[in-house]
Amino acid sequence: MNRLLTLVALIAVLSASLLAHHGRGATYDMKKRVTLKGTVSRVEWRNPHVLIYMDVKDADGKVVTWGFENSGVSTLAQEGYNRNTLKVGQPITAIVNPAANGAPTAIVVKIVLADGSEIMSRDNGENPAN
Amino acid sequence: MRRLTPMIVVLLLAAVVQAQDEKSKYKARYDAQASNKKVDPHDLSGIWQLTKNDHSLGTPAPPLTAAGQAAKAGRMPDAGGANGNAPWYACNPMGFPRLVNDDEPMEFIMTPNRILQLFQSEHRIRMLWTDGRPVPSGENLENLGPAWYGHSVAKWNGNTLVVNTVGLDDRAWLDNVGNPKSFHARIEEQWRRVDYNTLELQMTLYDPEYYTAPYVGSKKIYKRTPDEAMTYFGWNGLFAGITESICAPMNEVDGYNKFRDLGRSKPTDR
Numbered sequence: 001m002n003r004l005l006t007l008v009a010l011i012a013v014l015s016a017s018l019l020a021h022h023g024r025g026a027t028y029d030m031k032k033r034v035t036l037k038g039t040v041s042r043v044e045w046r047n048p049h050v051l052i053y054m055d056v057k058d059a060d061g062k063v064v065t066w067g068f069e070n071s072g073v074s075t076l077a078q079e080g081y082n083r084n085t086l087k088v089g090q091p092i093t094a095i096v097n098p099a100a101n102g103a104p105t106a107i108v109v110k111i112v113l114a115d116g117s118e119i120m121s122r123d124n125g126e127n128p129a130n
Numbered sequence: 131m132r133r134l135t136p137m138i139v140v141l142l143l144a145a146v147v148q149a150q151d152e153k154s155k156y157k158a159r160y161d162a163q164a165s166n167k168k169v170d171p172h173d174l175s176g177i178w179q180l181t182k183n184d185h186s187l188g189t190p191a192p193p194l195t196a197a198g199q200a201a202k203a204g205r206m207p208d209a210g211g212a213n214g215n216a217p218w219y220a221c222n223p224m225g226f227p228r229l230v231n232d233d234e235p236m237e238f239i240m241t242p243n244r245i246l247q248l249f250q251s252e253h254r255i256r257m258l259w260t261d262g263r264p265v266p267s268g269e270n271l272e273n274l275g276p277a278w279y280g281h282s283v284a285k286w287n288g289n290t291l292v293v294n295t296v297g298l299d300d301r302a303w304l305d306n307v308g309n310p311k312s313f314h315a316r317i318e319e320q321w322r323r324v325d326y327n328t329l330e331l332q333m334t335l336y337d338p339e340y341y342t343a344p345y346v347g348s349k350k351i352y353k354r355t356p357d358e359a360m361t362y363f364g365w366n367g368l369f370a371g372i373t374e375s376i377c378a379p380m381n382e383v384d385g386y387n388k389f390r391d392l393g394r395s396k397p398t399d400r
Contacts, residue, residue: 027393047375048386067389074234074250074373099393106393 028107029100036066036094036106045083047072049129052086052108054094068096068106070120071129079126085119086111167326171289174238174245174321177371178329178352183233185306187333188348191341198310198340201300205308216303221377223278225302226295227317227333229254235355237372245284245291253374258284258293265294265316276313278302293319304335312339327354 038056050070055063070076086092091114096106107129110121120127182188194202206214218224224232234250243261248254256279265283266274274281276299284293295317304311311317315337322330329352335345355371 027390044385046381046385048377048382051386051389067392069386069389072375074375077373101393103392105389 027099028097030097030107032098033109034096034098034106036096038066038092038094040086040088040090040092041065042088043083043086045073047074050076052094052111054092056104064104066094066096066104066106068094068108069129070108071127075128076120076126079120081120090114169323169326171323172286172291173240174291174323174329175240177235177237177355179235179355180231180233181351181353184350185228185231185233186309187227187231187305187335187345188350189346191309191345192343193341194310195338195340195342197312198337201310201312201340202308205303205310207307214308216306216308217301218377221379221382223252223254223302225278225299226256226280226282227319227335228303228305229256229279230319230331230333231305231350234375235372236352248372250372250375253372253376254279256282258282258291260284260286266296271297276300280317289322291319291321293321295319309345310340311335312337314339328352329354 036054036056038054040052041055042051042053044051044053049072051067052070053065053067056066058064076082093112094106095109095112097109099105108120108122108127110118110123110127112118118124122129205216207216208214213219218228223229229249229251230236230247232249232251236250237248239246239248243259245258245260247256247258249256259282262285263283266281271281274297276297278299280295280298282293282295284291286292296315298311298313298315298317300311300313302311303309315335318334318336320330320332324330331350331352333347333350335341335347337345
């Protein structure tokens, strides 16, 4: 138990880094989750927060480009992700908390790849985009 | 609480179980290096990170003087998840001592005449002079003028590194709540390497212009980042342990904040 708590504390310290100074106040509806299915259209692998854009077809077949924010470069790299983890054109499903005002912007909850594996999951503490 | 404990354990496990192999590996090595390595208490080398996310001196500030209250007027700390108006949100330097109290890693580099601190935040370097020069005062200090990180002189007192910093720029906030510090303030840091993995810092602000008493900070604990994290690609693809967490207006203002503004009902609500 002690070892587990120590491990948890260590992980919390390691993952607390990068840009805890950005409040997310009033931007996203943290109670709402949206599932986006589409393809990666752009990855902005830079600080302060990595932004991933994806093209999503809406109900009418019109393509809407969504963008969602993630943690910073150092934190994601420590979790084993890099600039080429997601490639342009790759099909993904993103679970996100959307913008409160209805814009196609969001903050990540997790990304599900075509094979069903989940990556960059804020749920699992790998992507503390605060 | 007893009933809650298993649930908490399950939740914690669920939170960490994925993709933690690397860190579990570090943990084992971290424990191993703690028991195996001897420490020279005058060697602070290593990458260190605060164990508590607290961007202040860690204690309540003493009452401010009238001049101190005037200097603090208009400063709005973060509140209710919304950002305040701290200068660093517009990519201005955090300044000393706010940067030292940041939660991102910091590396100590020992050299013969200076001890250097390299901060991941701002990718900033701080020089603590150990060549015997005096702390600037009087006319010298007035001639030097203010600097975001001041002018720092360090010396060993037994196994405690005592650092004195003067000449701070009063535009930089002391902490995350917007407490002030005057150009004539002096901040004394006492650093002590407790063991291989642990550094202690205690900080005191002497600023009679703005405070009615010395502001004595709490004892802060830093833990050493495991050696593996400092090798090439140690952090799963980072080139070195300390990376560049630079607040660049091109990224921050034109990029990231603009992105966030898209989702805000009021663009100024940061």
